[in-house]
Amino acid sequence: MTSPRVPPPPAGSAPHRQRPPLRRGAHGRVVAGVCRGLADHLGLHPLALRVGFIALTAVGGVGALVYAFLWATVEPAEGAAPAGGDRSRWLRQPDTGSLLVLTGGLVILVGGLALVQAWGLDLRLDITVPVLVLTTGAVFVWSQLDTSGRDRLLAPHGGSRQQAMGRLVIGVGLAVAGLVALGAQGRSLGELRDVGVAVVITLAGVGLLAAPYVTRLWRDLREEQAATARETERADIAAHLHDSVLQTLALIQRRADDPVQVARLARAQERELRSWLYAGPVGPTATLAGAVAAAGHEVEDLHGVPIELIVTGDRPLDADGQALVNALREAMLNAVRHGAPPVSAYVEVGTGSVEAFVRDHGEGFDPEDVPADRLGVRESIMGRMQRHGGTARVRRLEQGTEVSLELPVSREPQGAES
Amino acid sequence: MSQPRPTGSQGTPAARPGGPIRLVLVDDHRMFRSGVRAELDEVSGNRLEIVGEAGTVDQAVVVIREQRPDVVLLDVHLPGGDGRGGSDVITGCAGVTTESGAPVRFLALSVSDAAEDVIAVIRAGARGYVTKTISGPELGGAIVRVADGDAVFSPRLAGFVLDAFGAAAGEIAEVDEELDRLSAREREVMRLIARGYQYKEVAKELFISVKTVETHVSSVLRKLQLSSRHELTVWAMGRRLL
Numbered sequence: 001m002t003s004p005r006v007p008p009p010p011a012g013s014a015p016h017r018q019r020p021p022l023r024r025g026a027h028g029r030v031v032a033g034v035c036r037g038l039a040d041h042l043g044l045h046p047l048a049l050r051v052g053f054i055a056l057t058a059v060g061g062v063g064a065l066v067y068a069f070l071w072a073t074v075e076p077a078e079g080a081a082p083a084g085g086d087r088s089r090w091l092r093q094p095d096t097g098s099l100l101v102l103t104g105g106l107v108i109l110v111g112g113l114a115l116v117q118a119w120g121l122d123l124r125l126d127i128t129v130p131v132l133v134l135t136t137g138a139v140f141v142w143s144q145l146d147t148s149g150r151d152r153l154l155a156p157h158g159g160s161r162q163q164a165m166g167r168l169v170i171g172v173g174l175a176v177a178g179l180v181a182l183g184a185q186g187r188s189l190g191e192l193r194d195v196g197v198a199v200v201i202t203l204a205g206v207g208l209l210a211a212p213y214v215t216r217l218w219r220d221l222r223e224e225q226a227a228t229a230r231e232t233e234r235a236d237i238a239a240h241l242h243d244s245v246l247q248t249l250a251l252i253q254r255r256a257d258d259p260v261q262v263a264r265l266a267r268a269q270e271r272e273l274r275s276w277l278y279a280g281p282v283g284p285t286a287t288l289a290g291a292v293a294a295a296g297h298e299v300e301d302l303h304g305v306p307i308e309l310i311v312t313g314d315r316p317l318d319a320d321g322q323a324l325v326n327a328l329r330e331a332m333l334n335a336v337r338h339g340a341p342p343v344s345a346y347v348e349v350g351t352g353s354v355e356a357f358v359r360d361h362g363e364g365f366d367p368e369d370v371p372a373d374r375l376g377v378r379e380s381i382m383g384r385m386q387r388h389g390g391t392a393r394v395r396r397l398e399q400g401t402e403v404s405l406e407l408p409v410s411r412e413p414q415g416a417e418s
Numbered sequence: 419m420s421q422p423r424p425t426g427s428q429g430t431p432a433a434r435p436g437g438p439i440r441l442v443l444v445d446d447h448r449m450f451r452s453g454v455r456a457e458l459d460e461v462s463g464n465r466l467e468i469v470g471e472a473g474t475v476d477q478a479v480v481v482i483r484e485q486r487p488d489v490v491l492l493d494v495h496l497p498g499g500d501g502r503g504g505s506d507v508i509t510g511c512a513g514v515t516t517e518s519g520a521p522v523r524f525l526a527l528s529v530s531d532a533a534e535d536v537i538a539v540i541r542a543g544a545r546g547y548v549t550k551t552i553s554g555p556e557l558g559g560a561i562v563r564v565a566d567g568d569a570v571f572s573p574r575l576a577g578f579v580l581d582a583f584g585a586a587a588g589e590i591a592e593v594d595e596e597l598d599r600l601s602a603r604e605r606e607v608m609r610l611i612a613r614g615y616q617y618k619e620v621a622k623e624l625f626i627s628v629k630t631v632e633t634h635v636s637s638v639l640r641k642l643q644l645s646s647r648h649e650l651t652v653w654a655m656g657r658r659l660l
Binding site: 313357 | 551613622
């Protein structure tokens with residue numbers, strides 16, 4: 001147990017005040033630092049606790065007994081005298097041997113008390129024994145809840161689950177035994193009704209006391225689950241970046257002398273990353289917009305020239321739509337092959353027709369001058385559009401060429417654009 | 419601010435009457451800031467003066483309030499503030515004006531291209547939006563345009579507008595003033611911008627002046643910022659895909 005002692009933060013600074021672990025105080029102690037440590041842990045004034053212990057000692061020596069017990073079991077804080085450091089370790093990380101030692105110690109304690117009683121010194125055992133047993137039980141539960149290993153109690157694969165369960169059972173058992181002893185001392189069974197009421201009230205009080213710990217336990221568990229989820233997500237992202245981005249960067253470094261190849265790699269990677277970051281789980285080619293995007297990406301990959309592709313609206317992909325996509329792909333290929341960047345493509349899916357435009361900034365060409373054997377424009381673009389009831393037009397602009405395609409579509413109701 | 423625009427200003431503006439445009443760069447990537455700085459130095463000559471840089475929302479608000487620049491080049495994604503990135507900077511600098519009394523203008527710059535981000539920063543008050551892949555001369559031209567109080571639309575933003583206002587599906591405003599729809603002319607301008615046309619090419623295509631194109635674009639920007647068309651937000655939220 002070498003966790004550093006957390007200095008108490010200023011009172012009321014945060015809603016969830018970080019409670020320092022229960023340790024015997026190293027500084028400002030009077031006897032063994034029990035009161036000091038308890039005060040730090042509970043956020044009370046040490047003097048109040050000291051007065052309380054002295055007052056309890058006056059009542060049959062209970063205070064002294066509790067003090068001694070805490071002295072024996074509570075870990076000293078960092079920097080405190082190491083004496084007894086080993087002695088109390090068993091309480092937090094028990095094994096079978098230390099449980100035996102504990103049981104033996106309890107037996108010796110009980111025996112000693114009986115001996116002292118027999119000598120005629122009245123220890124008021126009817127009060128001290130129940131209080132002592134109650135304290136023992138409470139400390140067991142306490143240490144269970146307050147160690148950092150308490151999560152293992154609830155974790156299904158926790159290594160020390162059995163130990164923790166054993167400790168919990170012993171603690172609860174002792175506490176109940178103490179209550180029963182306190183309730184039934186020297187009384188007839190007829191008074192058990194009153195005792196029952198007392199027990200119920202006591203349990204209610206204990207429940208009230210335990211509530212903050214239960215909520216804290218619950219909160220810690222939730223926090224841990226959230227942390228695990230975040231960790232998983234981070235690992236996913238890391239794996240993805242490794243598989244895609246890092247590999248591409250390595251490729252780019254190796255091909256640094258080939259600008260076309262570098263641009264192509266960078267563009268393809270950018271697109272891949274973008275679709276991973278922003279795309280939904282929908283299949284990419286089920287709709288016209290998806291098919292257009294796929295065609296655009298393919299052309300970019302083939303020639304390493306970026307295309308600014310804008311699509312508005314969407315509709316299901318049918319045979320006519322596929323023809324438009326093919327013609328558009330051919331137009332984009334022409335633009336990157338014969339034109340000059342920047343190349344833009346705009347596809348507008350309206351209710352009555354689909355319009356597509358591909359524009360480059362090259363020298364431009366006159367459709368009439370294209371040799372008859374060049375199938376690209378004449379057949380793949382114009383012929384294809386005409387066969388599907390659409391039109392295609394090639395315009396020579398002041399700078400560059402624009403191919404526009406238009407395809408009338410039936411006014412069928414389409415789903416919400418998305 | 420509506421001083422006459424220099425002629426032939428497409429991308430290569432002539433010297434402005436009021437001295438160089440004072441510019442603040444806001445981006446959380448230092449490498450990107452120095453890249454932009456170098457590129458602008460190269461293309462702008464002495465027409466642009468970078469007077470400040472910032473990497474977080476809070477830094478940006480301080481620098482902008484102190485420098486009172488003409489234009490802020492603003493990254494959409496920034497750490498700090500209330501977690502809304504560039505929009506927080508614009509809100510935090512509300513009411514700040516340059517020395518000549520014109521409002522400080524914001525040009526959004528992003529790699530994101532996600533409709534949600536773009537629409538959010540425009541609605542917060544940015545005068546335009548361009549992608550980070552924009553070339554140096556084009557960026558210089560966009561900065562000048564924003565400094566003159568005009569709007570700058572990238573093809574992508576034009577596509578978003580057409581989609582969000584239902585213009586692609588044929589919804590057209592009956593009267594120009596209607597905030598929830600584009601007028602027929604605005605739709606035409608937006609369509610041409612989405613097709614990759616420069617403003618002067620749009621003007622030529624529609625037989626109108628560049629100034630008229632700018633008026634239409636500014637009017638679309640105003641609608642984008644003021645429209646209560648509920649589809650706008652829903653659309654932007656739902657459209658995670660490019």
